[in-house]
Amino acid sequence: MAKARVWGWPALAGLGTVLVALTVGPVLLGKLHTHWPVWVVAGLGGTAVVATMVVKPLVQAHVKTLTDGVEAEGQRRQRQAEVIERVAGSSHRLPLVHDVVSRAALGIHPAIPLPPDADSNLSAELPSYVPRDNDADVQAAVTRMATTGGFLLLVRAPASGKTRAAAEAIRKLPQGWRMYLRSGSSSLQALVDEGVSLRRTVVWLDDIHELLDVAESGDSTGPQITSQLVRRLLLPDVGPVIVIGTTWPRKRDQYQKVADEGQPDLWADARRLLNMADQINL
Known part of the structure; x- marks a missing residue:
């Protein structure tokens, strides 16, 4: 997964650059009145089609990986919230x-009950x-x-x-x-x-x-x-x-x-x- 994240976008960017060059290049050359042989133009067009067929699945796979990762993280956080709620109640946090x-x-x-005349400052819950x-x-x-x-x-x-x-x-x-x-x-x-x-x-x-x-x-x-x-x-x-x-x-x-x-x-x-x-x- 780590390698996919590191190499995924550079690979897609490289293929995208090739695709743009192959599709836009002939158009620009035409505007500059520079003519390529027919077989070169046909080859470039075919290469552009093949590149498109390669790039599209890669883009779709990468987007799916990112989407699945976001969804999995959301599910993990939801499970954590449910566990904390069972333990800590509506506060959703463990008490300090x-x-x-x-x-x-x-x-x-429980401590021994305080006598009726005990100091009012003493705690019956937790004595000194x-x-x-x-x-x-x-x-x-x-x-x-x-x-x-x-x-x-x-x-x-x-x-x-x-x-x-x-x-x-x-x-x-x-x-x-x-x-x-x-x-x-x-x-x-x-x-x-x-x-x-x-x-x-x-x-x-x-x-x-x-x-x-x-x-x-x-x-x-x-x-x-x-x-x-x-x-x-x-x-x-x-x-x-x-x-x-x-x-x-x-x-x-x-x-x-x-x-x-x-x-x-x-x-x-x-x-x-x-x-x-x-x-x-x-």
């Missing part, structure tokens, strides 16, 4: 990280965050991945603050970073397959074990995450993309266990996926 403040959207567990010792490690990983891309996995028991710690870390990303939130069957796969730009996007995979369990069970109706998909997200020409997941220690240990000889290795891909991650035990 700094605009995602809903506890439920992030997957953060109390930093922990290894928050600096989480922040350092997110800051580094904002340049290089990467996969960060936070591991701790359920309802222990993993998701909130990750949410606090991404709040410090520069303006303009967007966020993918799980939103239905294979939506992330569809975004990647259709070539939707995910540059400077946080892929939020809270409780990633839910996706791994679905993938290994063979249930194609639910959302899935595979090592191949994450690897595609982390390619240099895609990102930087930051994939952030959370899971429990017992789930992580379950995936890391190799099956006994002769038994199906149900967690082989999950193990490959976790080995790609920078894991931090909170």
